[in-house]
Structure formats: structure tokens, C-alpha cells
Amino acid sequence: MTNILGAILAGGQARRFGSDKAHARVDGWRLIDLVHDRLSVQCDAIVVCGRVEQGFTCIPDLPEPGLGPLGGLNAALAHAAASGHSHVLSCGVDVPNLPPDLAGTLAGEGAGIVQSQPVVGLWPVTLAGVLADYLAGGGRALYGFADRVEARRIAFDPPLLNVNRPEDLP
Numbered sequence: 001m002t003n004i005l006g007a008i009l010a011g012g013q014a015r016r017f018g019s020d021k022a023h024a025r026v027d028g029w030r031l032i033d034l035v036h037d038r039l040s041v042q043c044d045a046i047v048v049c050g051r052v053e054q055g056f057t058c059i060p061d062l063p064e065p066g067l068g069p070l071g072g073l074n075a076a077l078a079h080a081a082a083s084g085h086s087h088v089l090s091c092g093v094d095v096p097n098l099p100p101d102l103a104g105t106l107a108g109e110g111a112g113i114v115q116s117q118p119v120v121g122l123w124p125v126t127l128a129g130v131l132a133d134y135l136a137g138g139g140r141a142l143y144g145f146a147d148r149v150e151a152r153r154i155a156f157d158p159p160l161l162n163v164n165r166p167e168d169l170p
């Protein structure tokens, strides 16, 4: 699959982590760099959503900050549609073991719309309007949106790690 915009959703408060999660280190790498490198081998371009980070292309959440990860995904889908990408591959900044073939795995599930765990997913840009409507109607839950668009949920083996607290760091 080509023409994928990678979206690093990084606008969270990291309350449970207690400090800037994007700059926490795994094997000397900052999480944001780790996720960026893993996405960049499988995406045509990368944006960071909901955070200003030097050295990255950054876009603000839409329609406003504070709506949770879907605000970042909404911004990424709008950006992807405007820049001619067919899909968004979304990932939180807190997933340190992204497989290098994530996009292929998700696409290989058959459906055009696939979601594996919160904020990791492959989304066609044709969903931009559906997500904007979902947010306008007060929807904030990623799983609620995933169910609305009948996204498939798949499990990874080994499971994708999710760093919420310092002790979750590998």
C-alpha cells in the first residue's frame, strides 16, 4: 500500500506518566523519535498531531484541542485528504514496539478500515467527513468511532506495548 500519511498522536497530558512521555527514553531513544522512525519506513510523510515538536511537521488538533486522540486523528485525516494521501496510519507517541510492517499487517486484514488498539489504526481518508460529524455530535471515544465505521480490531503478537506509567517503559 502506498500513499500513507503517518500520524503520531501526541497531544495528551501524560498525567499517569507524570512527565513528558514523548521525550521519555527507551534504549537511549526518545519515544517520539522511536515512533517516527518506525512509521517513516512505511509512510510517505509523517505529521505530529496536537503538539509542537522541533524537527517535525506538526499540526493542531481539529476542530480544537482537548478532544482527545480523535481530535488528532481528525486533523490527520483532513491533512491527508488535502495532501493527496489515501490513508492515515495513526499511532500514539507511547507505543515503543511498533512493528516495521504495521501498515501491511493492518491492510492485510482485508477491510479498508482497521483498528487494533486505541489510537493505532489504518484509516482511509474517505472517513474524514464521518469523523468530523462524529466529533460535532459530541463523540469522543475512539472505540465508539471505530464501531461506527465498523473498524476491525486485531491483536498483535507480541502485543503492542502502551506506555502509560514510568514502569511500563521496556
Ligand SMILES: Nc1nc2c(ncn2[C@@H]2O[C@H](COP(=O)(O)OP(=O)(O)OP(=O)(O)O)[C@@H](O)[C@H]2O)c(=O)[nH]1
Residues within 6 Å of the ligand: 009, 010, 011, 012, 013, 014, 015, 016, 017, 021, 049, 050, 051, 061, 065, 066, 067, 068, 069, 070, 071, 072, 073, 091, 092, 093, 094, 119, 164
Ligand atoms: N493529538 C492528540 N493526541 C492525544 C490527545 N489525548 C491523548 N493523545 C495521545 O494519544 C495517546 C494515548 O493517550 P492516553 O494514554 O489516553 O493519554 P495520555 O495523555 O498520554 O495519558 P494520561 O494523561 O495519563 O491519560 C498518547 O500518544 C497521547 O499523546 C489529544 O487530545 N490530542
